[in-house]
Amino acid sequence: MYGLADCNNFFVSCERVFAPRLEGIPVVVLSNNDGCVISRSNEAKAIGIRMGQPLFQASPLIRRHGVQVLSSNYALYSDMSHRVMTTLRSLVPAAEVYSIDEAFLDLSGIPTGELSALGRRIASTVRRHTGIPVSIGTAPSKTLAKIASKLCKQYPKLHDSCLMYRPEDIAKVLRTFPVQDIWGIGRRHGPMLRGAGILTAGQFVQAREEWIRHRMGVAGLRTWKELRGEPCIGFEHTPPAKQQICTSRSFAAEATDPDDLRRAVALFTAQCAEKLRRQGSVCSEVQVFIATNRHRPELPQQYANRILSPPTPTDSTLELTVLAERALRSIFTPGFGYKKAGVILSGIGPRAAVQTSLFDPSDRGRQTRLMKALDQVNGRFGRHTLVTAAQGFDPVKTNRNHVSPNYTTSWDELPEIKV
Numbered sequence: 001m002y003g004l005a006d007c008n009n010f011f012v013s014c015e016r017v018f019a020p021r022l023e024g025i026p027v028v029v030l031s032n033n034d035g036c037v038i039s040r041s042n043e044a045k046a047i048g049i050r051m052g053q054p055l056f057q058a059s060p061l062i063r064r065h066g067v068q069v070l071s072s073n074y075a076l077y078s079d080m081s082h083r084v085m086t087t088l089r090s091l092v093p094a095a096e097v098y099s100i101d102e103a104f105l106d107l108s109g110i111p112t113g114e115l116s117a118l119g120r121r122i123a124s125t126v127r128r129h130t131g132i133p134v135s136i137g138t139a140p141s142k143t144l145a146k147i148a149s150k151l152c153k154q155y156p157k158l159h160d161s162c163l164m165y166r167p168e169d170i171a172k173v174l175r176t177f178p179v180q181d182i183w184g185i186g187r188r189h190g191p192m193l194r195g196a197g198i199l200t201a202g203q204f205v206q207a208r209e210e211w212i213r214h215r216m217g218v219a220g221l222r223t224w225k226e227l228r229g230e231p232c233i234g235f236e237h238t239p240p241a242k243q244q245i246c247t248s249r250s251f252a253a254e255a256t257d258p259d260d261l262r263r264a265v266a267l268f269t270a271q272c273a274e275k276l277r278r279q280g281s282v283c284s285e286v287q288v289f290i291a292t293n294r295h296r297p298e299l300p301q302q303y304a305n306r307i308l309s310p311p312t313p314t315d316s317t318l319e320l321t322v323l324a325e326r327a328l329r330s331i332f333t334p335g336f337g338y339k340k341a342g343v344i345l346s347g348i349g350p351r352a353a354v355q356t357s358l359f360d361p362s363d364r365g366r367q368t369r370l371m372k373a374l375d376q377v378n379g380r381f382g383r384h385t386l387v388t389a390a391q392g393f394d395p396v397k398t399n400r401n402h403v404s405p406n407y408t409t410s411w412d413e414l415p416e417i418k419v
Contacts, residue, residue: 001115001138001165002231003105004145005088005122007081008133008153010101011039014080015070017131018407018415026067030055033250033399034071054295071403079408083130091122096236104142106235112165119161139164142233143226146183147173147201167229174201174227184223189216201227241279241348247271248342252397254293255338261290262325266391268343269324273317274378276345277371282313282354284347286320288327293339304331313347313354316367317374320345321390 007013011029016022026043030036037044037053047065049058055069062069081100088095094106105122107115119136126134137148138161148162151173155162164170180190182201192215198204205227212224222232247268255261265288276283289305306327310319324343356364377386387393405413 001107001110001112001140002142002145002235003092003107003115003119003122004098004137004142004149005084005095005103005105005126006135006137006149006153007084007101008135009039009041010081010132011072011077012041012044013132014077015073015404017080019404022068026065027070028058028062028067029070029072030402031072031250033252034069034401035250038072056295069402071400073404073406075406075409076404080130080132084126084132084134087126087129088122091125094235094237097239104145104235105136107138112163115165116161116163119163120159123160134160136161137164138162139170140229141226141231143183143223144170144229147177150181170229171202174205177201179204182223182227184219184226189220241281241350242275243346243348245272245275245283245345245348246342248289248340249396249398250340251338252399254299255341256334256336258329258332258334261332261338261341262328262390263392263394264341264396265324265328265343266321266388267396268341269321270317270388270391272343272345273315273320273371274375276348277315277375280351281348282315282351283320283345284313284349285309285345286323286327287344287346288324288331289342289344290328290331290338291340292336300336302333302336304333306331309347312356312360312362312364313349314362314367315351316362316371317388318367318370319362321388325390 012027015027015029024043026047027041028037028044028049029039031038034055036055037049037051037058040049040051044067047061049061049067061067077100085095085097085103088103088105092105092107093109096104098104110118115138119138123134123136126132135149135152137145137150137152139145139148144164148164151162152158152160164173177200179185179193179198179200182204185193193204198207205224207224209221209224213221225232249264249268251264255264285307286309287305287307289303291303292301293299294301308323308327310323314320374386378384384393407413407415
């Protein structure tokens, strides 16, 4: 059996841990630059604020209902996620972190009759240790466990734990569960299935296996089997290496100066390279993209990107920064105001598998030692203590007008208790 622990309205819940005054009132957390809504309390959902809705569109509802608006505080959310995952690992045989607010639980060997109570115990323990509410869904496959966790949020009488294993119970749930909400269906297959008259998960599992394979391939067939109670997605005890690494950011104001964009792209490249080294990988492709503000149609619009490859797959910040700067120069067009930029590393593989060329212009051993020293300095004294000259020390300017303190990651912002 598989479990899924899903933190409820995670970013909002993190804020409420340190600000109890936010309990019971509508709260939203915004994306970078306070652009769009990325987390909503149940109260905010009830008044009609949509996920991903731009702040300017939601402003009338926010003013009318006195919604508390907060800027994203990813340092806080990451630390709280680590605390939740650590607690989960102490309660089950193994936990597989799926995202910042979700983890699959390995419940094999535990008697079925004990799983519902175990789910409630896990939810109450996580809430007691971290302050974060979680929903525990338990089922014979990961995809069904995802559905079970959603039911927890819809039906409070389940008390944060939904065990779904009997075929008749599964069939009853799938009969009305929207097909577009199935894990693994996504935006690509959802419209196709609805166009074929398949609107619910129940209709999906009744489709012929050959039709599913022909229209959706192996991935769709795997989802189809998972919904029928046949586990096809194994439990990963160690997270797989990322096959693509991206760092992107929206700017506080449209960037027209190429030097500002160059510094931002250099910073994004350094952050990507750090993640690449952390997982012991190298990349063979660097993509840089820049985009204007699509919410301002009265301004000239452009989206441009360029992909370049190093002579040898690398994890060196210096080599990748040179490529990223070259790519940026080739796509930057004067006269446009760019609102967003990003760097994507792809063609990722293990560092140990790299075969260098006899004519490689770089000293690989020296680059490796230099990057190791860079990571050690920044790990000990704080991120961006040691940087490349291209990125400089000035941070990318962003709008964070409603940000909360870093309660758990900064000595200067620890909560204060007045007695």
